[in-house]
Amino acid sequence: MELLLKGVVIGIGATVLMDLWAILLWKAFGQPRPNWAPVGRWFWHLKNGTxxxxxxxxxxxxxxxxxxxxxxxxxxxxxxxxxxxxAAGPAWFAEPAFLPAWILGIVTVGAGWFLLQPGLGIGVAASKLPNANTVRALNLIAHTVFALGLYGTALLIR
Structure with a gap:
């Protein structure tokens, strides 16, 4: 149970860091903030099997x-x-290392590229968008920031 609770905590910490990263990109570079409404609509339609x-x-x-x-x-x-x-177990929490968190962070980009983005209608890996390569690069960076959040939160709670 302790392992699950730690997983919840590092997941929240990583997501908060990812959101702070998005705010930084918005404030410093004028990058549009994430709009979670279309994602919410997508989640809502999953109940119908769409x-x-x-x-x-x-x-x-x-x-x-x-x-x-x-x-x-x-x-x-x-x-x-x-x-x-x-996957990493209690030993990882005793001695957190960035690599396992980063591997997971990069692997999770696949869920966005092959499930969420096509689900939203923007194609596999945002292929229907005119700035697809920029979106892909930002996805990889954001998920690296997420990995840093997993790792950093694990360091904080050990």
Whole structure:
């Protein structure tokens, strides 16, 4: 049970750091802030078995999609924290190392590229967007920041 709780904590810490990174990109470079409403709409439509949309903006709206998007964002971050906790085990928490967290962070980009982005209708790895390579690079960087959050939070709680 302690391992699961630690997984929850590092997942929250990593997601918070990822959100702070997004705020920094917005404030310093004018990068648009993440909009979790389309993700919330996507999560809402999963209940009907609809995973992939041509354009999530054309899917039936859900009144609380922004809140659901934020909840989903943190739930996924917590899930990834639990996955790392269970995979790495108590020894990793006693002596956290960045590499396992970074490997998980990079692997989780795949969920965005091959599930969420096609689900939103923007193609595999954002291939339908005019700035697909920029989006891919930002995804890799954001998930590296997430990995730093997993690692850093593990250091804080050991």
């Amino acid at each position: 995973v992939f949309h041509d354009d999530i903006a054309k899917a039936e709206p859900y009144a609380n999609e922004l809140a659901l998007g934020w909840i989903g964002h943190y739930a996924v971050g917590i899930l990834y924290g639990i996955v790392l906790a269970l």
